[in-house]
Amino acid sequence: xxxxxxxxxxxITLVQCLxxxxxxxxxxPLTVFAERKVLGYLQQRLGSTRVASGHVGITxxxxxGMWKWGRIPVLSYWRGIPGLVADVLKLILKEDIIPAKADxxxxxxxxxxxxxxxxxxxxxxxxxxxxxxxxxxWFPFVGGLPVSGxxxxxxxxxxxxxxxxSVGVYGIVLAGWASNSKYPLLGGLxxxxxxxxxxxxxxxxxLAPVVLSASLNFGEMSARMAVGLPFWGLVPQIxxxxxxxxxxxxxxxxLPFDMPEAENELVAGFHTEYSGMxxxxxxxxxxxxxxxxxxxxxGFFLGGPWLLPFGLQGLVNPFLPAFLSWFGEPHAIFFxxxxxxxxxxxxxxxxxxxxxxxxxxxxxxxxxxxxxxLFNLLLAALVRCFA
Amino acid sequence: MFKNEEMEINLxxxxxxxxxxxxxxxxxxxxxxxxxxxxxxxxxxxxEKICENQTFFQGQVWTDRMDYCSAVANNLGWAEANExxxxxxxxxxxxxxRTMLNEFNRLASHLIWLATHALDIGAMTVFLYAFRExxxxxxxxxxxxxSRLTTTAFRIGGLREDLPPGFEKLVKKFLAKFPTCLEEYExxxxxxxxxKKRTIGVAKLSAEDAIALGVTGPVLRAAGVPYxxxxxxxxxxxxxxxxxxxxxxxADTYARYLVRMEEMRQSARIIQQCMDGMPxxxxxxxxxxxxxxxxxxxxxxxxAPKGELGYYLVGEKGSGNPYRFHVRAPGFINLQSxxxxxxxxxxxxxxxxxxxxxxxxxxxxx
Numbered sequence: 001x002x003x004x005x006x007x008x009x010x011x012i013t014l015v016q017c018l019x020x021x022x023x024x025x026x027x028x029p030l031t032v033f034a035e036r037k038v039l040g041y042l043q044q045r046l047g048s049t050r051v052a053s054g055h056v057g058i059t060x061x062x063x064x065g066m067w068k069w070g071r072i073p074v075l076s077y078w079r080g081i082p083g084l085v086a087d088v089l090k091l092i093l094k095e096d097i098i099p100a101k102a103d104x105x106x107x108x109x110x111x112x113x114x115x116x117x118x119x120x121x122x123x124x125x126x127x128x129x130x131x132x133x134x135x136x137x138w139f140p141f142v143g144g145l146p147v148s149g150x151x152x153x154x155x156x157x158x159x160x161x162x163x164x165x166s167v168g169v170y171g172i173v174l175a176g177w178a179s180n181s182k183y184p185l186l187g188g189l190x191x192x193x194x195x196x197x198x199x200x201x202x203x204x205x206x207l208a209p210v211v212l213s214a215s216l217n218f219g220e221m222s223a224r225m226a227v228g229l230p231f232w233g234l235v236p237q238i239x240x241x242x243x244x245x246x247x248x249x250x251x252x253x254x255l256p257f258d259m260p261e262a263e264n265e266l267v268a269g270f271h272t273e274y275s276g277m278x279x280x281x282x283x284x285x286x287x288x289x290x291x292x293x294x295x296x297x298x299g300f301f302l303g304g305p306w307l308l309p310f311g312l313q314g315l316v317n318p319f320l321p322a323f324l325s326w327f328g329e330p331h332a333i334f335f336x337x338x339x340x341x342x343x344x345x346x347x348x349x350x351x352x353x354x355x356x357x358x359x360x361x362x363x364x365x366x367x368x369x370x371x372x373x374l375f376n377l378l379l380a381a382l383v384r385c386f387a
Numbered sequence: 388m389f390k391n392e393e394m395e396i397n398l399x400x401x402x403x404x405x406x407x408x409x410x411x412x413x414x415x416x417x418x419x420x421x422x423x424x425x426x427x428x429x430x431x432x433x434x435e436k437i438c439e440n441q442t443f444f445q446g447q448v449w450t451d452r453m454d455y456c457s458a459v460a461n462n463l464g465w466a467e468a469n470e471x472x473x474x475x476x477x478x479x480x481x482x483x484x485r486t487m488l489n490e491f492n493r494l495a496s497h498l499i500w501l502a503t504h505a506l507d508i509g510a511m512t513v514f515l516y517a518f519r520e521x522x523x524x525x526x527x528x529x530x531x532x533x534s535r536l537t538t539t540a541f542r543i544g545g546l547r548e549d550l551p552p553g554f555e556k557l558v559k560k561f562l563a564k565f566p567t568c569l570e571e572y573e574x575x576x577x578x579x580x581x582x583k584k585r586t587i588g589v590a591k592l593s594a595e596d597a598i599a600l601g602v603t604g605p606v607l608r609a610a611g612v613p614y615x616x617x618x619x620x621x622x623x624x625x626x627x628x629x630x631x632x633x634x635x636x637x638a639d640t641y642a643r644y645l646v647r648m649e650e651m652r653q654s655a656r657i658i659q660q661c662m663d664g665m666p667x668x669x670x671x672x673x674x675x676x677x678x679x680x681x682x683x684x685x686x687x688x689x690x691a692p693k694g695e696l697g698y699y700l701v702g703e704k705g706s707g708n709p710y711r712f713h714v715r716a717p718g719f720i721n722l723q724s725x726x727x728x729x730x731x732x733x734x735x736x737x738x739x740x741x742x743x744x745x746x747x748x749x750x751x752x753x
Binding site: 042351356359 | 394396402403415418505508509510511512514515516519575576579581582584585733734735736
């Protein structure tokens with residue numbers, strides 16, 4: 001295997017970054033679309049079927065096109081998809097209002113903090129252990145070089161992930177404060193308390209996989225949790241998984257923990273005063289954060305890029321025909337499928353249960369989740385000691 | 388060094404969960420409400436004064452537009468108050484049909500309450516499930532009188548028309564599926580831990596306070612007072628109906644939820660009885676084309692879905708329109724109890740309190 005020069009490795013890293021960004025910007029709009037459709041079907045309606053109010057112009061063109069395609073039965077489900085394009089167009093074209101009394105610089109920087117901290121987490125997420133793909137020989141400049149499954153598969157990956165993810169709360173708090181308005185301020189205060197509280201059980205629940213796998217590197221952790229244990233990490237760590245998922249819901253401000261933006265109480269919470277693409281950044285950041293939480297959950301607890309749970313992988317492998325042999329190997333596709341399943345869970349929960357009250361949210365974290373997470377950590381340590 | 392300041396905040400008039408244009412002035416200590424005053428009047432149209440300048444027949448149209456979620460109940464109150472004023476006896480068949488439609492309307496109103504209340508607390512799916520059933524009721528309204536929301540369903544002296552052909556089938560179909568629908572809502576809410584946490588012990592209003600504030604309807608019954616005008620002072624055909632008045636003693640939001648859910652069951656029972664015992668005969672009494680009043684006054688109270696709906700009418704000799712008209716709107720009186728319910732609670736509780744009072748601003752502001 002040729003050793004890449006510095007320039008080559010920079011180019012390869014850029015390619016990886018591009019891939020991750022593409023992944024994020026494909027998954028996020030699809031999640032938004034899925035949210036509309038799945039929520040719609042949960043509630044016995046159709047979800048989005050067209051771009052709102054459009055017979056003329058771009059939206060009209062999209063509507064007519066999709067209506068034509070939608071005559072094909074399978075495609076009829078996707079009639080609403082131009083709505084995503086229209087949404088983005090709307091966000092970009094809308095007037096960007098900054099309230100007169102707002103702190104302009106902080107108001108400007110807050111959505112950027114949210115967005116950046118959400119995306120940067122992916123640096124330490126490894127989609128597949130080892131080589132993701134190799135550039136073909138004829139490829140200019142980087143031909144024949146391997147591209148690894150994570151951008152920076154660093155030894156302190158988990159620390160990086162937790163550290164960067166917790167910066168995201170600044171975006172929300174600063175947005176609430178800089179708007180200089182009452183509802184956003186309340187939203188910002190709520191999120192400060194909530195996200196700081198939930199950071200604790202979240203981190204503790206992730207310590208259990210660290211103990212079990214004796215590593216902080218994302219790729220290694222996910223490999224050892226998936227392969228080293230007799231099952232996926234899910235079975236011995238079912239408690240940890242549930243705690244993590246609950247905290248993940250809270251960290252991403254999704255129902256039942258969507259305190260900072262509780263629509264029916266605080267209008268729109270911290271982003272009440274935001275419009276245009278600044279609001280779009282918050283919106284994007286929320287969905288990217290969901291993806292991040294789903295990626296970590298699937299990496300640590302659902303066996304990451306490995307397909308089969310419960311130690312079945314070894315049993316099945318010999319019987320797989322040659323063309324299906326990649327079922328036996330870890331593959332990024334499986335990782336993505338698990339992420340998508342968890343994203344679906346988010347929507348499912350949103351359609352099912354009501355919202356906690358603010359003080360109840362806090363008591364859930366401090367009274368239940370933290371003791372449970374500590375107990376889970378103790379359990380993991382015992383398993384590690386004696387097994 | 389540190390200042391401790393209370394924050395004053397306006398909940399509304401444009402706010403997703405104030406059910407219209409209610410404005411509530413709040414003073415907050417952190418998230419705790421220390422002071423709460425509802426400000427009303429954003430939807431004031433002067434319905435009472437307008438009705439004083441219209442004939443008795445025309446006034447009915449305005450009652451639709453007070454509590455627009457339960458127009459039929461409003462129509463019933465108006466029609467009966469006028470019948471009392473003029474001493475008209477309504478045919479028995481008309482009474483039965485009125486009772487049935489009124490109960491359908493109670494279902495529709497309670498479904499809206501359930502939908503919006505659940506949405507306020509964050510349970511989004513119940514909202515759409517409840518609207519699905521309400522749609523069927525509105526379809527029945529449409530079949531009966533041509534309009535869905537502002538029905539003007541009844542006339543002074545009876546009904547404009549008999550039930551349309553095929554109406555019975557609609558009712559049967561609805562009654563067959565409605566109990567399962569109720570179960571569906573209850574599966575989503577009744578035993579849901581979050582729903583219970585958000586409603587049990589929230590927005591309490593004791594029986595003494597409720598009576599002192601003049602609160603009526605499910606809010607009063609959830610405090611343990613079994614006061615239902617359908618039983619206490621029967622009107623329409625309620626004297627012949629067999630139904631129970633559900634009460635609870637907890638006097639909190641959850642108790643009100645249970646009371647209203649049980650009321651829906653009882654409404655379905657009443658509808659069934661109306662269908663079974665529907666008498667034959669005319670639906671309209673013989674009344675003159677133009678009603679001229681004597682010097683006379685009536686107060687007629689009916690049990691609207693939200694509480695006691697009273698119409699006070701004063702007639703003037705030889706005049707074709709009321710001399711004075713006043714509405715005792717249940718929502719208006721019930722809203723008085725909002726500060727009592729919300730003060731000391733959290734900001735999320737006031738949303739639950741507004742939801743559980745089941746207010747409609749069209750009726751409060753009139």
